[in-house]
Amino acid sequence: MRKKRISEQVVVVTGASSGLGRAIARGAGARGAKVVVAARGMDGLNAAVDEIERAGSEAIAVQTDVAEQEQVEALVARSVERFGRIDTFVANAIVTVYAEAHRLEPDELRRVMDVNFFGVAYGYWAALPHLRESKGTFLHVSSALAYRGIPLQAAYCASKAAARTFLESARVELQKEGADVAVSLVLPGAINTPQFDRDRQKIGKQPQPVPPIYQPEPFAEAVLHCAEKPIRELPVSWGAQKLLWGQKLSPRTGDWVLRRIGWKKQHTGEDKPVDAPDNLFDTLPGDPGAHGRFDDESKGSTAWTRLRLLLPKG
Numbered sequence: 341m342r343k344k345r346i347s348e349q350v351v352v353v354t355g356a357s358s359g360l361g362r363a364i365a366r367g368a369g370a371r372g373a374k375v376v377v378a379a380r381g382m383d384g385l386n387a388a389v390d391e392i393e394r395a396g397s398e399a400i401a402v403q404t405d406v407a408e409q410e411q412v413e414a415l416v417a418r419s420v421e422r423f424g425r426i427d428t429f430v431a432n433a434i435v436t437v438y439a440e441a442h443r444l445e446p447d448e449l450r451r452v453m454d455v456n457f458f459g460v461a462y463g464y465w466a467a468l469p470h471l472r473e474s475k476g477t478f479l480h481v482s483s484a485l486a487y488r489g490i491p492l493q494a495a496y497c498a499s500k501a502a503a504r505t506f507l508e509s510a511r512v513e514l515q516k517e518g519a520d521v522a523v524s525l526v527l528p529g530a531i532n533t534p535q536f537d538r539d540r541q542k543i544g545k546q547p548q549p550v551p552p553i554y555q556p557e558p559f560a561e562a563v564l565h566c567a568e569k570p571i572r573e574l575p576v577s578w579g580a581q582k583l584l585w586g587q588k589l590s591p592r593t594g595d596w597v598l599r600r601i602g603w604k605k606q607h608t609g610e611d612k613p614v615d616a617p618d619n620l621f622d623t624l625p626g627d628p629g630a631h632g633r634f635d636d637e638s639k640g641s642t643a644w645t646r647l648r649l650l651l652p653k654g
Contacts, residue, residue, distance in 0.1 A: 341522045347372030350423040355433030357384025358628035359533030363560035369397040376419040378404040380623035387627040406433045406459030416466040425474045428567040429467040431460045432481040435620050438541035441494035449495050456499030475520040477570050482525045484580035488587040491602040522570035528559050529580035532638040534628035540618035545607035552579050553638045556630050578644040
């Protein structure tokens with residue numbers, strides 16, 4: 341189901357003020373797409389628009405909390421008003437809480453589900469009529485953790501699993517209908533983004549992505565590939581693929597490994613107050629950019645994903 345070239349598309353990206361969303365928006369703009377960037381933090385959104393415009397393309401910023409259905413509907417309406425259509429809607433916004441499942445407060449779990457699951461559903465509902473018209477793509481930046489729950493990430497993993505199966509149902513429904521709309525999921529591994537300085541945590545340590553860690557740019561390239569040539573589900577990085585295969589072949593072995601390393605691999609060992617500012621309910625000021633604090637240990641490419649993109653698509 342080949343789609344328009346990125347240079348001919350209107351691309352909407354949620355969670356675009358920082359991290360992978362920022363890299364996706366910047367990459368789309370550099371390739372000539374008209375881009376709508378959405379998030380809660382206007383400092384990062386304004387910087388993203390500047391980057392895209394300096395690359396020679398057009399962009400607008402729409403402040404949006406994806407947990408609010410009316411705001412997602414307004415985002416879609418503003419996108420169509422400005423650029424006339426939507427070709428790819430990238431649902432990327434996330435929040436998380438580092439805590440054992442029994443230590444989550446109801447409002448914390450609900451907030452993670454509101455952003456990571458309901459935010460995806462609201463985006464799908466609002467964008468679908470326009471994607472039907474453009475024969476476009478609904479693209480969810482999911483996670484390898486949509487298939488494997490890990491310690492300290494019960495809320496995040498549950499939200500990603502819920503969104504994955506919601507869109508799995510939606511994909512079949514669209515196929516039955518004969519709609520020329522693609523539903524594509526990207527399943528990233530560990531990414532060096534600013535989120536780890538902004539996530540809520542109850543472990544008293546500085547969170548980190550589970551190594552091996554990659555820069556956001558190769559993951560953004562994978563997303564843009566799926567915007568042109570949608571793939572049903574694309575694991576990005578060998579770490580993501582290994583986790584998926586391990587869960588399929590022997591989840592009990594995964595349990596054993598996680599009991600041994602599932603806690604210590606998710607933090608740097610550096611102490612951090614549990615009441616440090618976070619972005620769970622309110623955004624934090626400033627422009628976080630695309631990269632986090634782990635530049636020195638992050639890989640700039642993923643050979644496994646390059647190989648995967650040469651294989652038959654599913």
